Amino acid sequence: SYELTQPPSVSVSPGQTASITCSGEKLGDKYVCWYQQKSGQSPVLVIYQDSKRPSGIPERFSGSNSGNTATLTISGTQAMDEADYYCQAWASSTVVFGGGTKLTVL
């Protein structure tokens, strides 16, 4: 079965750039989306089709996908961005989620 691998945790200082990776075999051949989940809340879509932002998502959120790795980048990270982030793709007729990355804003 297809797997997506994320680092369990990433730390960033306020105002700096955070990068969260998601790895999978030939992931660049698929579309990847990203969800933000704050504590006690439902997931929220922040990036779809590798790099598109839904309405209402701040411009500081961006995404890329090439080779075996997709990356979610948060520029000028704010305290409110502290959350769990999940990547997701469609592979082998199934929805696959990454294990999630806890972003800490120190």
Added chain:
Amino acid sequence: QLQLQESGPGLVKPSETLSLTCTVSGGSISSTTYYWGWIRQPPGKGLEWIGSIYHSGSTYSNPSLKSRVTISVDTSKNHFSLILSSVTAADTAVYYCARLRMITFGGVVQPEWFDPWGRGSLVTVSS
């Protein structure tokens, strides 16, 4: 604004059947652009896709759960439902429903992203 709301028992006994319904408001479940899905999240853990359904009744399911999962849709009530049989403590989780966007990619129509999500329903499996 589309909203989804999960409903169902919060406590299920081991070996019994878990049953949840997701009611869609602010939009039609019969839209041709979307599937509708179930995702769960055990306490303190990550997201796990359970399965998804189209308004016609066509479904996709997680192979690891497929033998225990039934997903159905009722377009007249604008809702879809999940049945998970023979539950154990490992099925304790927050269960979310969400809309699943379909796109054409490489000449193939396929599901791609979930948006929006319901608020989630905690189901505990315990005697």
